[in-house]
Amino acid sequence: MTDVVRLEVEAGIGTIRLARPPMNALDIEVQEGIRAAAQEADARRDVAAVIVYGGEKVFAAGADVKQMSTMSYTEMIDRSRALQSAFTAVAEIGKPTVAAVTGYALGGGCELALCCDFRVAGDNAKLGQPEILLGIIPGAGGTQRLSRLVGPAKAKDLIFSGRFVDAAEALSIGLVDEVVGADDVYAAARRRVERYVGGPAYALKAAKEAVDRGLETDLTTGLEIERMLFAGLFATEDREIGMTSFVNDGPGKAQFQGR
Missing domain, CATH: 1.10.12.10 (Lyase 2-enoyl-coa Hydratase, Chain  A, domain 2)
Structure with missing residues (x-):
């Protein structure tokens, strides 16, 4: 883990907390921190369930576009493999997981939320896969996990257009499982997974x-x-x-x- 990603454990619940202000851009350091935190959460016997949380204002606003803009095709082959690997580490946590989504969850941020079993969103949340507007496509699981979650037609709508959906629409299409007040997101995520502490x-x-x-x-x-x-x-x-x-x-x- 790194200073920009922490695993915090309390009462059987592990929180993978992103801390890269102001928007939790998913640069290389954050990606590696996510991988390490996910692997530790999976291995720890005192962690029964996991929350992925970006903080009170934003979940994660996607990749660091400035960092990506100078990368070559060859560099991106390795970079995309590393990014998918980091997110797969979250998806493969062998315990119930929930994304606590406040503010923006865009691009890689949305893909990170898709790696969890459940998603709780604040009423201020905006989710989407806007990569098409940069002339690219989602590269960290968006084309695959989103279509499995909401169906291929709705996934194509979001991916082809690059549009954002608010919390209400996200709930209606099954992209999130619960919408609460923005100030209650983390608490609601804890309530959702507390039932698994001490479970089988x-x-x-x-x-x-x-x-x-x-x-x-x-x-x-x-x-x-x-x-x-x-x-x-x-x-x-x-x-x-x-x-x-x-x-x-x-x-x-x-x-x-x-x-």
Whole structure:
């Protein structure tokens, strides 16, 4: 991690906090900080869920265009690979994740939010993929994750036009899952993930993997992925604790041990 990206842990919740004022531009240092913070959050046993947060005023307003404008094709091949890798580290956190979006989440900022399982937006949020206005396309997952989330037609509308959507429209098309007052975004994100603290960590990880990997393949393969993950949980403490508690005490009483 770096000074511009921090992992803060409190009460079982890890917050990956971007701190590159004024707009949290996703330059190389921020990208590497995101990768390191995501990998640490995934590995830490005291982190049950993760929030990605840009602060009270802005989530992330995209890549550093000035930095990008002087890069050659050859340089961008390596740069885009590194950027996708950093964002994939967020997507592959084996725990519930939520993006807490205030202000602008544009370009790479929107793509970063798409890497999370859920998105909570302030009523002042503006989201979009405006890369087309620079003569390029999204390069950190926008063409892929956005279309999987909102459908290909709506994704093409946003990507082809480069237009921004406000929080209300983002909610209506499924780009975000909840809209709250701008001052309540981080608190709302915490409320969304607090339910997972002390939960069945192995089962949550398996559930996330089954859904995410299943979306990338055909139904038959997806069912096989689900079957193997389901069976694998019978070798974990989660299954033993959960089923023993259900038999002895009824549903909803299990006290899981975490990872």
